[in-house]
Amino acid sequence: MTRVFSGVKPTGHLTLGNYLGAMRQWAAVDQHRADSLFCIVDLHALTVDHDPARVRRLSRQAATLLLASGLDPELCTVFLQSHVDEHTRLSYLLECVATDGEMRRMIQYKEKSAQERERGGSVRLSLLTYPVLMAADILAYGADEVPVGDDQTQHVELTRDLAVRFNQRYGHTFVVPKATPPKVAARVMNLQDPTSKMGKSDDSGPGIVYLLDEPDVVRKKVMRAVTDSGRVVEYDREARPGVANLLEILAACTGGNPESLAAVYDSYGALKKDTAEAVVEVLRPVQARHRELCADPAYVEGVLRDGAEKARAMARPIVDTAYRAIGL
Numbered sequence: 001m002t003r004v005f006s007g008v009k010p011t012g013h014l015t016l017g018n019y020l021g022a023m024r025q026w027a028a029v030d031q032h033r034a035d036s037l038f039c040i041v042d043l044h045a046l047t048v049d050h051d052p053a054r055v056r057r058l059s060r061q062a063a064t065l066l067l068a069s070g071l072d073p074e075l076c077t078v079f080l081q082s083h084v085d086e087h088t089r090l091s092y093l094l095e096c097v098a099t100d101g102e103m104r105r106m107i108q109y110k111e112k113s114a115q116e117r118e119r120g121g122s123v124r125l126s127l128l129t130y131p132v133l134m135a136a137d138i139l140a141y142g143a144d145e146v147p148v149g150d151d152q153t154q155h156v157e158l159t160r161d162l163a164v165r166f167n168q169r170y171g172h173t174f175v176v177p178k179a180t181p182p183k184v185a186a187r188v189m190n191l192q193d194p195t196s197k198m199g200k201s202d203d204s205g206p207g208i209v210y211l212l213d214e215p216d217v218v219r220k221k222v223m224r225a226v227t228d229s230g231r232v233v234e235y236d237r238e239a240r241p242g243v244a245n246l247l248e249i250l251a252a253c254t255g256g257n258p259e260s261l262a263a264v265y266d267s268y269g270a271l272k273k274d275t276a277e278a279v280v281e282v283l284r285p286v287q288a289r290h291r292e293l294c295a296d297p298a299y300v301e302g303v304l305r306d307g308a309e310k311a312r313a314m315a316r317p318i319v320d321t322a323y324r325a326i327g328l
């Protein structure tokens with residue numbers, strides 16, 4: 001059976017980008033067709049300045065939202081990365097096959113380290129090595145597929161390179177995985193700056209729709225989305241990124257496609273209104289289920305505990321094989 005691994009970082013509240021670009025596909029498709037693992041990658045949240053209590057809170061919130069979005073612990077494995085030591089055990093071995101040049105070329109590292117320096121902060125070494133830990137997350141489970149948004153495809157490429165290199169040097173150990181981005185909404189953009197992605201770690205609140213935003217907040221954010229001075233609704237990512245983003249969100253929420261939806265609208269206002277309502281409708285059941293789950297935190301803790309046990313049992317033999325292969 002195909003094995004799928006993916007994750008979400010508890011660095012902020014989960015967004016519509018996380019949902020349309022990843023979580024929805026995990027729940028609707030992946031968990032039904034594959035042996036799948038979904039991980040709250042809490043170790044990755046430590047690569048930038050963080051508040052310990054907030055990371056812990058956001059990790060539980062992310063787990064609750066994954067379940068609220070439809071992940072079923074009977075069908076898939078949901079767990080916290082820090083509960084399974086195999087991730088860090090394997091990460092060190094992979095650091096011994098990765099090169100520093102390779103790490104410094106990662107786009108996310110370049111962007112995030114530049115932001116950190118601009119703020120006058122220092123860059124944590126773990127920010128540089130983070131893609132290696134991500135490679136370990138994937139390779140430890142022998143995952144064939146990694147359903148992630150476009151922003152993560154470079155890291156999955158690196159994972160493939162490391163797996164191939166390790167296998168060539170030390171004998172066949174790892175499955176070489178591939179990224180499987182969603183067909184629509186692979187990159188939901190910030191509503192206030194449609195040239196940058198809607199990322200949960202940004203502080204630009206008005207441009208980000210959070211999964212737990214109240215309907216009226218969603219409406220306000222979408223209605224105030226930045227478009228351009230044109231009037232004709234057309235799907236052109238380069239020339240009209242704001243409008244294209246709204247069309248993609250609407251398409252992802254309603255199952256249409258952005259080009260044909262463009263033909264339906266003769267004003268930006270009408271497009272925004274329908275997009276806002278479509279988002280509200282998509283979030284409604286997730287929020288309702290989230291409220292129910294919040295009333296039962298022990299259930300969520302139990303899911304995470306069982307998930308970690310299952311995950312550990314899958315990862316341990318693979319990581320042990322890697323230790324032997326490399327000479328330990």
Ligand code: ADP
Nearest residue numbers: 008009017018021022148149186187188198200
């Ligand atoms: P973030 O950038 O929000 O911190 P994560 O690293 O936690 O995202 O990613 C969780 C999943 O959500 C990944 O599969 C990622 O590709 C996807 N994702 C994150 N932001 C977006 C977005 N704006 N559009 C589409 N997918 C996204």
